[in-house]
Amino acid sequence: xxxxxxxxxxxxxxxxxxxxxxxxxxxxxxxxxxxxxxxxxxxxxxxxxxxxxxxxxxxxxxxxxxxxxxxxxxxxxxxxxxxxxxxxxxxxxxxxxxxxxxxxxxxxxxxxxxxxxxxxxxxxxxxxxxxxxxxxxxxxxxxxxxxxxxxxxxxxxxxxxxxxxxxxxxxxxxxxxxxxxxxxxxxxxxxxxxxxxxxxxxxxxxxxxxxxxxxxxxxxxxxxxxxxxxxxxxxxxxxxxxxxxxxxxxxxxxxxxxx
Ligand SMILES: NC(=O)c1ccc[n+]([C@@H]2O[C@H](COP(=O)([O-])OP(=O)(O)OC[C@H]3O[C@@H](n4cnc5c(N)ncnc54)[C@H](O)[C@@H]3O)[C@@H](O)[C@H]2O)c1
Numbered sequence: 001x002x003x004x005x006x007x008x009x010x011x012x013x014x015x016x017x018x019x020x021x022x023x024x025x026x027x028x029x030x031x032x033x034x035x036x037x038x039x040x041x042x043x044x045x046x047x048x049x050x051x052x053x054x055x056x057x058x059x060x061x062x063x064x065x066x067x068x069x070x071x072x073x074x075x076x077x078x079x080x081x082x083x084x085x086x087x088x089x090x091x092x093x094x095x096x097x098x099x100x101x102x103x104x105x106x107x108x109x110x111x112x113x114x115x116x117x118x119x120x121x122x123x124x125x126x127x128x129x130x131x132x133x134x135x136x137x138x139x140x141x142x143x144x145x146x147x148x149x150x151x152x153x154x155x156x157x158x159x160x161x162x163x164x165x166x167x168x169x170x171x172x173x174x175x176x177x178x179x180x181x182x183x184x185x186x187x188x189x190x191x192x193x194x195x196x197x198x199x200x201x202x203x204x205x206x207x208x209x210x211x212x213x214x215x216x217x218x219x220x221x222x223x224x225x226x227x228x229x230x231x232x233x234x235x236x237x238x239x240x241x242x243x244x245x246x247x248x249x250x251x252x253x254x255x256x257x258x259x
Contacts, residue, residue, distance in 0.1 A: 010241040014038035017089040018238065019081060021072055021129055022098030023050040025199030026149070029227030030098050030234045031058055031065075037235045039094060040064035042085040046071055046099075064089070072099045072125030073117075075132075082132040091140060094238045095133030096147040099125055102164045102201055115163045122167035127174060130189065134182055143186030147237045148175045150193040152253040168193070172249045179247030188246045190237045195253030197225035220255030 016039045020031040023045035031043050035058040043058065043065060045051040051067035058065035066088055070081045085092050101121045103114040130146050137144030153161060154168025172191060179189040196215050198206045206212050206224070216222055233250045236242050251257055 011235060011239045012038050013094070013235070013238055016093040016238075017041060017085065017091055018094035018096060019044065019085045019092065019129075019133065020054075020096050020098065021045070021070060021081065021125075022100070022149070023047065023054040023067075024098065024100075024201065026194065026197065026227050026230060027098035028054045028057070029231050030096050030147075031055075032061070033231035033235050034094065034096070034238055035061055035063040035065070037239070038063070039238070040089055042066055042068055042081070042088060044068040044070040044081050072097065072129055073120035075124075075128040078125070078128040078132040079135075081129075082136050086136060092133060092136045092144065094145045094147070095129060096149075096234060096238065097126055097129040098149045099129075100149060100151075100168075100201065102161060104160045104164075104205065106160055107162045110163060118163040118167050119170075122164065123170040123174070126171045130174075130178055134178070134185070134187055137182075137187050138185050143188070145238050145242075146178070146187060146189040147234060148189070148191035148249070150175070150191045150249050152193050152195040152251060152256050154193055154249075155251055155257045175249055176247040183246060188237070188242060190242065190245060190247070191249035192230055192233050192237070193249050193251040193253065194230050195219065195225050195251075195256050197227060197229070199227075218256060219253070220258060223254065225252065225254060 018039045018041040043051045043055045048069040055065040055067040150171040151168040153165040154172045175191040
């Protein structure tokens with residue numbers, strides 16, 4: 001029996017356009033990875049200067065990129081972000097939302113505003129970014145790719161991070177529900193669940209040598225993550241190579257959740 005040869009170009013994103021929300025350490029890596037694969041994009045963040053820096057890096061590797069200020073906890077700003085992307089890029093193929101916050105506090109001490117803010121940015125933001133992109137995809141009529149960013153702490157729990165881990169578990173299951181609902185529009189909704197990678201979101205805790213050692217001992221590969229560990233998954237999920245995959249979250253955690 002003849003076997004079709006694998007076409008590596010299915011992993012390319014040439015001629016495609018993306019919104020990358022979140023210009024933090026991981027958002028930057030995702031943006032550069034999608035750009036290396038060929039995508040043009042709008043990079044958006046609460047911190048416009050951070051988005052501008054990432055957009056400039058994307059441009060320096062030859063792709064079209066521009067920056068935008070957005071607060072993803074506000075649904076109208078999620079919609080505005082997609083409208084601007086359509087205006088600047090002409091169409092939209094990929095939405096990757098790498099925005100996230102964490103407020104660490106003992107669960108006996110968590111205050112209502114902590115809970116609400118973490119949920120508003122991590123879960124509500126994830127939903128309304130996806131919805132804004134999906135509405136554009138439905139109008140365009142050619143499908144699209146939505147990539148959520150959860151966490152290994154959306155798969156397993158951990159102390160002092162209950163709102164964060166609940167929000168990320170919400171993202172994992174939201175990814176399944178949206179995937180089911182939007183398959184009829186040929187929209188793939190998949191997620192990436194990173195593990196501890198030293199970035200501004202956790203630098204304070206990871207710079208504590210005892211905590212860091214505990215984490216490294218918890219991870220079978222005996223090291224923390226690097227932003228680059230996640231980029232291949234983002235390119236795959238954005239590309240035609242993942243066209244039959246939906247509702248899944250790729251857990252990239254050095255083995256943390258294996259035991
Ligand atoms: N770094 C890790 O170890 C790790 C592990 C698991 C999951 N994650 C997830 O990966 C994603 C990226 O994290 P990171 O490590 O790059 O963190 P980061 O702090 O470097 O980046 C987060 C970015 O989100 C932006 N942001 C915050 N609130 C916003 C809002 N309301 N609207 C728009 N932008 C906003 C910040 O300005 C920042 O640029 C997050 O969802 C995070 O939860 C990170």
